[in-house]
Structure formats: C-alpha cells, structure tokens
Amino acid sequence: MAKSPARTSHDSRNRGTIERSFLKQGLKILGVDEVGRGCIAGPVYAACVSLNYDALKSLDTKTRALIRDSKTLSTAQRQRMIPILHQVCRDWAIGFSSVSEIEEQGIVPATFQAMLRAYETMKESHDLLLIDGKHLNPMLPIRQEAIIGGDGLCFAIAAASILAKEARDDFMRQAALNFPHYDFHENVGYGTKSHLTAMEARGITPLHRRNFAPVTRYAELGHYFSTTI
Template identity: 40%
Template sequence: MNIKELDQLLNNLSIEALKEELKAYEIDTRSGVIKLIDKYKRKIQTYENELALWQLKCEFDSIFHDNQYILVGIDEVGRGPLAGPVVAAAVILPYDTNLVGLKDSKKLTEPKREKLYDQIQSNALGIGIGIVDADRIDEINILQATFEAMRHALSELKIDYDRVLVDGDKVIPKIQIRQEAIIGGDDKSASIAAASVIAKVTRDRMMKAYANTYDKYDWENNKGYGSQKHYEAIRNYGITPLHRKSFLKNEGIF
C-alpha cells in the first residue's frame, strides 16, 4: 500500500479502529508512514482531550439533573450587534449524549458549528428557538429583549422540564421553574453549549439571508456587528429596517 492509499484508509477509520490499525504500521520504516503515524496519533490525542472535556460538561450538568430531572440549557446570541435580532435557544439533551468537541460556539469554526448543529438536532430531546427583532429591542432594551427571547425559546419546547441552566449571571424573570445562572456556562455545561451552537447557527443563517437583500453592509461576514465595513456602509447608505436605532444612537450615528 502506498502512502496516499494508507492516508485515505486511516482517515476513514473510527478512533477505536484507528488505534488498532496504527499498531500494524509501527514497524514500517518508510519516512512517509512514520509521518502518517505521527499525524494520526495527534488526531487520537486531540479526540481524547475533547472527550475528556465533554465528559466534564456532562458531569457538570449531572449536578443539576441527578439522572432524574429534565434539564434545559439556554443561551443567546446577538446582544451586541448593530443590526438583526437577538436569538435564544433552549436545548434538552439525553443524559448519555455523545457530542465530543461541543463547546462555546464562539470558539468553534463555522464548519464545526454547522456539523455540531446537525448532531444536536439529531440527538436532542427538545429544542426551542426565541427570536426578538430590532424594533422590539429598541422598544424594551436589549436585556429585556434577551429575556423575552429566552422565555419564547422555553415555550417552544414540546416536553416538560424541571431545571433550567442559563448562561450568564442572571436568571430569566417570570419563569417559575427552578433556574441556575451559570457564568461562562457555555464552557461548563453540555446543555448550555448545545444551546449556544443552536442559537449561533440560527442567527448567522438569518444574517446571511438578510445580506442578500441588504448587500451593502457585509452582514454575511460581520453578522450585524459593528465592523469597519458595517459602519462605513451606514454612513454611506443610511440604516435599514433591521438596524437597532437605540444602538446607533449610543454610537452617535443616529
């Protein structure tokens, strides 16, 4: 087997199968094979590191569900942009879900987020999405709009739940179910990390779609945040119905 063929073989193996297959080539002295073995040993180590981090997230959640309560993780994305909605997601995961590599959505590449989004959709027991648009943000302010999006996300869940983990330092007003505010929750909790990815991918897709209509503002890249190109477009072309006037007033633009 030549080096290219071996690389293709190893690349298609599961981690456990890869561990066994590498043993058969450790006596091969070809420099290309030695490099491949090193490459795939690093892949195995990366996976095992990610698995350990995932298990820690699951253990964190188990403190709150204790294998008997239905736990919801909730997170939002879009508090800071100049345009577009704030989006919240609520996610219920099975106790034994395996989503290795899942973490705070901001720390994932876009392809990895998209892949995990599909995995979460396939594995979650329940997913709810809450969206609050720019006009409503201007009307009630971004904090209250965030809480409104979170309440709507929870209302979209199709099964009952017992506990809610909220990313951040505040619980959600007007919710009677027991809640815990978790600072840095998207790096600590499996369910909050899942909600982070669902919210992020949902909003990013919305902003890319909006960019087709409002093509001067570079939303496909900045997702509505205050990048240099975004500010320049506002100055050159004015604002759109998707801009948050209260945010632009704070920036001295509106």
C-alpha cells in the same frame, strides 16, 4: 421564584460536571443561551435545549468536544454539528426578539423574551433550567441556575449556543441579500470596520438598532439607507 447564586469555572475538563450533579438528583434539565446581544443590527436569538445524555455519551470524544461555546467554533464546525445536535436533543426550540422589540424594550428584556419564546415552545415540562451568565430570567416560570461561562461548562447550554448562533447567522446571511453593502453575511450585525464604513456611506437599514451606538447618531441625523446611493 427563588434565585440561585451564579456558578463559575474556567476549566473545560469540568464540562458536564454540573449537569451530572443535577441528573443524579433525578432532575430533568434544560439549557438556554442567547446570541446577538452585542450586535448593532438584527434580532436577538435564543435556543432552549433538552439533551438525551445517553445519546451524548455515545458520541466520539472529538465530536463531543465540539459541543462548546459557539464563538469558539468556525462556521463549518457549527454547521457540521447542527444535525448531530438534532440527534442528541430530546427537544429543542428557537426564539427571537425583533429589532423593533429591542428598540422598544431594551436589549435585556428583549433577550429574556427571546428565551421565554424558546422555552414556551418546548414540548415537555422540566425541573431546572441552566442559563449562561450571572443573571436569571424573571420571565421564565421554572427553577433556574445561573452559570458564568456556562456555554463552556454545560453541554446543554453549549448546544443551545450553537443552535441559536446558526439560526441567527442564517437570518443575517439572508438579510445580506437585501442589503449587500453591509457585509451582514460576514459580520452578522456586529460593528466591524466595514460595517461602520457602510453605515457612514449608505445610512442605516431597518435592521439597525436605533437605540445602539453608533446607530443612534445616524438615526438622529436622518441618515437612512437609500438604494440610489
């Protein structure tokens, strides 16, 4: 698969321009994005999205403006957008790689695998996949376009970002019920101060990535979670 150069732009007014250029060529396009790559606990998630662009156009301006990088939205905004995205998606799918897979393969291959799992669940074939960032996914058997800042430039990537983020956050909120001292419902696996303090006091859980610092140090010391603390 031939590689294409990464595109980049930081002007939000350009959102959708790249997609329109491909749609005018008659191409069926997908967007893909990952969530959780930089966490120290929990799986990495990815979503793949095929948008109905006519339905997208029918949204009011304020609602359409919320289809952007999931990190710029509040939890309430993302949750409000989920049913709307379901309405404007022709198809969408979620994939993930587990903590053990992240430890065995490394985060980059595990992220690519999560994307592959989402892609393979899509019902229809497509011509082009738009991927956030500067790296293409060697596991995906489809022409790809890498777009730096793609979740701020392409509606399909942004929609994938939101769907993946909420799916992963929901997983971590459920995990917080089993490990209530780590604030997973708030930090969703990122290394916040309270999260690091909990690891120091109570050890690491099966959800912690032992190949990520500072988790590695606690794993080497045998400092594992105990319900008796």
